[in-house]
Amino acid sequence: VVEIGTPERSVITTCAYCGVGCSFKAEMRGDELVRMVPHKDGKANRGHSCVKGRFAYGYATHKERILNPMIRDKVTDPWKEVSWEEAMTFAANRMKGLIDKHGRQSVGVITSSRCTNEETYLVQKLTRAVFQNNNTDTCARVCHSPTGYGLGQTYGTSAGTQDFDSVEESDVIMVIGANPSAAHPVFASRMKKRLRKGAKLIVIDPRRTETVEAPHIKAAHHLALRPGTNVAVVTALAHVIVTEGLMDEAFIRERCDWDEFQDYADFVSEERHSPEATEMLTGVPAQTLREAARLYAKGGNGAIYYGLGVTEHSQGSTTVIGIANLAMLTGNIGRPGVGVNPLRGQNNVQGSCDMGSFPHELPGYRHVKLDEVRNLFEETWGVQIDNEPGLRIPNMLDAAVEGTFKGLYCQGEDILQSDPDTKHVAAGLAAMECVIVHDLFLNETANYAHVFFPGSSFLEKDGTFTNAERRINRVRKVMAPKNGYADWEVTQMFAQAMGANWNYAHPSQIMDEIAMLTPSFAGVSYDALEEKNSIQWPCNDKAPDGTPMMHIDGFVRGKGKFIRTEYVATDEKTGPRFPLLLTTGRILSQYNVGAQTRRTHNVVWHDQDVLEIHPHDAENRGIRDGDYVRLASRSGETTLRATITDKVSPGVVYTTFHHPDTQANVVTTDFSDWATNCPEYKVTAVQVSPSNGP
Numbered sequence: 001v002v003e004i005g006t007p008e009r010s011v012i013t014t015c016a017y018c019g020v021g022c023s024f025k026a027e028m029r030g031d032e033l034v035r036m037v038p039h040k041d042g043k044a045n046r047g048h049s050c051v052k053g054r055f056a057y058g059y060a061t062h063k064e065r066i067l068n069p070m071i072r073d074k075v076t077d078p079w080k081e082v083s084w085e086e087a088m089t090f091a092a093n094r095m096k097g098l099i100d101k102h103g104r105q106s107v108g109v110i111t112s113s114r115c116t117n118e119e120t121y122l123v124q125k126l127t128r129a130v131f132q133n134n135n136t137d138t139c140a141r142v143c144h145s146p147t148g149y150g151l152g153q154t155y156g157t158s159a160g161t162q163d164f165d166s167v168e169e170s171d172v173i174m175v176i177g178a179n180p181s182a183a184h185p186v187f188a189s190r191m192k193k194r195l196r197k198g199a200k201l202i203v204i205d206p207r208r209t210e211t212v213e214a215p216h217i218k219a220a221h222h223l224a225l226r227p228g229t230n231v232a233v234v235t236a237l238a239h240v241i242v243t244e245g246l247m248d249e250a251f252i253r254e255r256c257d258w259d260e261f262q263d264y265a266d267f268v269s270e271e272r273h274s275p276e277a278t279e280m281l282t283g284v285p286a287q288t289l290r291e292a293a294r295l296y297a298k299g300g301n302g303a304i305y306y307g308l309g310v311t312e313h314s315q316g317s318t319t320v321i322g323i324a325n326l327a328m329l330t331g332n333i334g335r336p337g338v339g340v341n342p343l344r345g346q347n348n349v350q351g352s353c354d355m356g357s358f359p360h361e362l363p364g365y366r367h368v369k370l371d372e373v374r375n376l377f378e379e380t381w382g383v384q385i386d387n388e389p390g391l392r393i394p395n396m397l398d399a400a401v402e403g404t405f406k407g408l409y410c411q412g413e414d415i416l417q418s419d420p421d422t423k424h425v426a427a428g429l430a431a432m433e434c435v436i437v438h439d440l441f442l443n444e445t446a447n448y449a450h451v452f453f454p455g456s457s458f459l460e461k462d463g464t465f466t467n468a469e470r471r472i473n474r475v476r477k478v479m480a481p482k483n484g485y486a487d488w489e490v491t492q493m494f495a496q497a498m499g500a501n502w503n504y505a506h507p508s509q510i511m512d513e514i515a516m517l518t519p520s521f522a523g524v525s526y527d528a529l530e531e532k533n534s535i536q537w538p539c540n541d542k543a544p545d546g547t548p549m550m551h552i553d554g555f556v557r558g559k560g561k562f563i564r565t566e567y568v569a570t571d572e573k574t575g576p577r578f579p580l581l582l583t584t585g586r587i588l589s590q591y592n593v594g595a596q597t598r599r600t601h602n603v604v605w606h607d608q609d610v611l612e613i614h615p616h617d618a619e620n621r622g623i624r625d626g627d628y629v630r631l632a633s634r635s636g637e638t639t640l641r642a643t644i645t646d647k648v649s650p651g652v653v654y655t656t657f658h659h660p661d662t663q664a665n666v667v668t669t670d671f672s673d674w675a676t677n678c679p680e681y682k683v684t685a686v687q688v689s690p691s692n693g694p
């Protein structure tokens with residue numbers, strides 16, 4: 001029992017973990033945070049929370065936090081603590097030297113979906129206005145970039161269609177490649193409440209997750225597909241809907257391009273897309289596919305929620321398109337209880353994409369080639385903006401290895417641990433002449449850094465996060481930054497050291513600039529956020545109170561666009577050396593690479609990643625429950641303990657990636673989504689064998 005005493009004051013702010021965006025009261029006694037209490041007026045959580053948001057904030061005051069800037073000439077030198085002024089001068093001189101010697105395209109930035117909208121906006125502005133290139137990318141590259149592409153192509157906007165309240169009117173809920181019970185727990189509780197009232201659940205996932213078998217709830221259908229066959233499954237569902245005449249033809253005629261629909265209908269009707277023809281490939285019984293398609297099409301309001309099990313594939317964008325097609329086919333768009341909803345993994349994935357962090361888009365998803373958009377930013381910023389898209393994260397690393405990319409400012413992201421093919425990431429970082437890491441802790445990437453800017457936690461700054469339902473929530477400063485400056489101030493100091501004339505006194509001024517330049521944010525300001533509690537974009541003259549639900553009378557792009565979804569097998573093949581397929585996921589108590597949750601006294605604890613393996617596969621290899629095993633792929637190998645379970649099918653193994661000593665990404669491949677380069681984390685051919693331990 002911990003005695004917390006009586007709080008003296010409280011500040012309402014937003015959880016910094018997942019994309020649900022729960023609102024909390026941070027209760028303080030003096031300078032000490034004594035408790036996080038879920039806020040009953042939070043529109044996303046309505047007084048609920050999960051174990052991470054409620055208890056896992058201790059990392060903000062953890063002893064391993066770095067509070068002083070550090071520099072070093074070479075990465076083999078020891079770090080030297082310096083003043084902020086000296087660190088800024090050192091970093092700016094190095095970056096300016098690289099630009100002078102190798103050209104402006106030789107440097108770039110990586111931003112984080114952990115940071116606020118205002119901080120992310122400033123980092124992409126630094127790239128475009130100060131470095132004068134478009135080499136800006138975000139960690140959304142490795143999670144939801146296919147969502148941006150797929151929903152942008154079909155519906156015209158790169159975001160989910162509904163608010164979370166919508167699930168309370170769903171009759172059929174299809175969850176694809178997501179395990180909200182572990183990764184989005186507060187949304188999962190709202191979903192389960194609806195399921196307990198009789199809504200039906202369809203889960204498409206290789207693994208029998210906690211979502212498939214929640215207490216008192218059993219999915220009507222679990223489609224335990226073979227990893228890598230999402231497109232074949234989604235197209236087979238469409239085949240059933242079209243060939244059995246289950247479409248909503250009136251909706252399609254009114255809201256979608258009819259010629260494109262006919263082309264798509266011809267395509268999915270081909271016999272090769274039937275459940276019977278795809279059963280062998282996908283591993284899903286034909287009858288289950290047929291029953292799931294019928295339930296989704298005719299079971300009432302059908303809503304789809306999906307996660308990284310959809311996007312992190314070589315055909316991630318194609319699956320997102322296939323999901324969008326399913327909703328259009330059945331008219332499940334534009335009213336409560338329906339829609340297509342990406343469950344965002346990190347607190348501000350939506351916001352970091354909205355803020356122009358991609359190398360081809362300015363804030364508001366507008367392409368850098370559009371003259372009228374570039375002109376607007378050029379007039380406001382007083383600089384010329386490059387009209388060619390810049391480098392994505394994998395392209396930056398490739399270019400570094402080739403010797404043309406020399407300098408990186410990496411804010412709030414540990415790419416060595418979180419990006420695929422760790423050896424290649426390390427080679428790219430090692431080849432650079434200036435790596436600036438801006439983070440709370442000396443992370444794995446910092447091993448290759450020349451400059452370390454200490455970061456600030458969400459408790460130490462003002463700003464906004466945008467959650468998975470496009471809701472812009474206020475983040476409020478609870479305590480003074482322990483390192484002296486909020487992250488937006490650090491970026492501003494760096495820009496000033498590089499010669500920029502930036503003078504923002506508060507993040508509200510940055511939001512005012514965002515609103516001025518971004519039509520979907522035109523009505524957003526800190527005053528409006530105070531008044532309305534939170535705002536879902538678009539918010540402008542047409543929608544002054546924001547937009548809980550999109551595409552009500554028409555799609556943002558005009559007519560909804562059906563696109564063919566041809567299944568193409570991944571190049572990551574199993575064979576005699578690597579006969580099993582590895583897929584990955586998260587557990588409830590940990591968050592991503594664990595930098596925050598591992599440094600917190602969490603009430604539920606898992607101190608290691610484990611490998612789930614089916615009893616048959618374990619027996620064949622002489623592996624017993626709890627044994628150490630060697631997990632090897634074409635990329636590398638690691639050692640971890642095995643858990644024998646039939647949650648995974650024969651031929652499939654599963655692990656998490658929360659602990660740096662496991663380094664699951666040493667094993668994952670470097671194949672990626674054809675449209676966006678999102679890594680194929682979810683399919684790796686592996687072998688598992690007994691081991692004596694690490």
Ligand code: SF4
Pocket residue numbers: 015016017018019020021022045049050051052053054184185186187
């Ligand atoms: Fe935080 Fe997500 Fe948990 Fe809510 S559900 S408390 S946003 S981790």
